[in-house]
Amino acid sequence: MKIAMIGHKRIPSREGGVERVVEELTTRMVKRGHDITCYNRGGKHVLDKNQEVKSLKEYNGVKLKKVLTIDKKGVAAMTSSFFGSFKILFSKNEVVHFHAEGVCAVIPIIKAFSKKKVVVTIHGLDWQRAKWGGFATKYIKFGEKMAAKYADEIIVLSENVQCYFKKQYNRDTHFIPNGVSRPEIVKVDIIKKKYQLKKDSYFLFLGRIVPEKGIHYLVDAYQQIEIDKKLVIAGAASDTDSYYQELKDKVKENENIIFTGFVQGKELEELYSNAYVYVLPSDLEGMPLSLLEAMSYGNCCLTSDIPECATVIGDKGVTFKKSKVEDLVKQLHELSDDKVKKYKQESQSYILKRYSWDEVVDKTLKLY
Structure with a gap:
């Protein structure tokens, strides 16, 4: 055709x-x-x-x-x-x-x-x-x-x-729904040199820096907990420069919160491959490809409980009540090393089995 x-x-x-x-x-x-x-x-x-x-x-x-x-x-x-x-x-x-x-x-x-x-x-x-x-x-x-x-x-x-x-x-x-492919898991290199990050040493948000992604909830929650992990916010503004600046102003005294700006290629692969927990605190999503990708890298994922996120992770991740900072704080506190390890072991095989690009193409061509 x-x-x-x-x-x-x-x-x-x-x-x-x-x-x-x-x-x-x-x-x-x-x-x-x-x-x-x-x-x-x-x-x-x-x-x-x-x-x-x-x-x-x-x-x-x-x-x-x-x-x-x-x-x-x-x-x-x-x-x-x-x-x-x-x-x-x-x-x-x-x-x-x-x-x-x-x-x-x-x-x-x-x-x-x-x-x-x-x-x-x-x-x-x-x-x-x-x-x-x-x-x-x-x-x-x-x-x-x-x-x-x-x-x-x-x-x-x-x-x-x-x-x-x-x-x-x-x-x-x-x-x-969207699909996902099996990625190559890579060791820290670029992110160690640029941000002094080690494997399992940081929480990761990766996506566009826009209000509906709920990054302000994550920043507020992170600043209320005592933990030896850093918070990495990877991504750039999308016609939302003022929101990005508000976030930076809010955390300017906190050296453990890192804004990377737009990332791609090897740096992006390293961030996904070595995160402790991937966090997606969105108020609104279509079907978050970043969440599929994070799970395909074998990450433990913590998301808001909106259907578009909760349906993707199933019982292979953790959710908090949408827009509720206090519940996000609670879930971050309760993420023990053992729990994180368990989800890391289960997430990749689960997501690759459920969401296949070849299956998406089959269904789309059938529709055509």
Whole structure:
């Protein structure tokens, strides 16, 4: 089949979970003989403005087309999806796969002027995210409505969102969660030189530094406990510089809290491989790829009890009551070395068995 992907920022990239999903899907689909074109946004790297964005025409067999983008908060996704949809209209693609809600506002253009089939993946209810407001929130909600009304098929990543679409729009959706691959566990090297970190010497949060990730709960809880472990907060702001600065100001007297900024490659692998506990204190998630990755590295994971996290970890991790700092403090206190060791022994095999990218590709192609 000839398939178009739109709605991600760009591949290859670790600018967010959507980008990693698109990369995993498309590279596997190409190996199965399908013709895939990804419509990449223009503009700078969202999480690291100093990082060079390479303009590639192909990546592992996936065709890449750069789309005109107004690179400003709140309009980048809107403009890239608008201009990208016109490129897709005049392409030979048979299936157009939209990722995320806001970009779905242009689906009526595709449906009105072509016979192309439209599939949408809802990665989360994006209009709920704290960084948006006013027009952006309304536009994203409009995109959600267009997806519910005009898409031929809709994929959701959690049963919670599946129930929402049924209740809100009486729309049936397909629950196809994300996958994960077996990683290579690596020893400390870069993180020892840069941050003086040793194996099992730190709690780790790794993700975008945005309010809905609940990092402020983790910082407050950590500062209430006495422990010989450091706290590493790895990731960069995503149109949320003021929130990032608030966090830094809050902990400026605490030398045991380390902000790494955006990480990738070997440094990211080392952080996952050597953490004592991975913590994800989110108020809102779609399906957190960082949690799947953390468990694939054999980590003990502590998350908020929102369904999108609790369903992933099952009984192979620990949860605390969403947004309750006192309960997070309690759970951190109760994480003995023996308990952490037990979860570390169980988490990798459990997550690799439950979430397979090849299975995700099978189900997605069947839907096409």
